[in-house]
Amino acid sequence: MLSLFWPTVSEFDDLLAGNRRFAESFALNGFDGVAHAGVAIVTCMDSRIDPLGMLGLAAGDAKIFRNPGGRVTQQALEALVVLAVHLLAVQRVLVIPYTRCAMATATQNELRERVTASSGQDASWQSFHVVEDQRTALREDVAKVRSHPMIPEAVPAGGFIYGVDTGLLEQLA
Secondary structure (H helix, E strand, C coil): CHHHCCHHHHHHHHHHHHHHHHHCCCCCCCCCCCCCCCCEEEEECCCCCCCCCHHHHCCCCCCEEHHHHHCCCCHHHHHHHHHHHHCCCCCEEEEEEEEECCCHCHHHHHHHHHHHHHHHHCCCCCCCCCCCCCCHHHHHHHHHHHHCCCCCCCEEEEEEECCCCCCCECCCC
16 A cells, blocks of 8 residues: 555656766765855756756756746745745846746646646646737846845845747846
């Protein structure tokens, strides 16, 4: 019965082997946890996005908050305020949603139907926080960062859309 709730080791063997290879040349020990380039990024969880690589940064340079759609949610603001800006040396904030995002290209009902079909469970009650107008939402999200009373005016926030087909950023805010 326990196996219904806890995965067996074999389900993760490939990932654990990858971790051992990673650890063989691990050079990040001793990092202090601050953002060495002074950058915080709010972006989507999509696997096509390499937040550090797209900005020419490396491990230890930035704080990264990821969620569906790359939105500035209450949790993202909390991360920016508490951890990044005041404790971890963040001096610039980038909000970066991306092209062809499911949250911006599908309706609430379409996502619910897709999840229902995939899961076999009724998802009509689930909210997916779709984005009707990605550019407007991005400007609103940047305004949330800029107007937050705990984020100093000296910390600039910019809004960019990442092109998943080109690798380029377009600044909108």
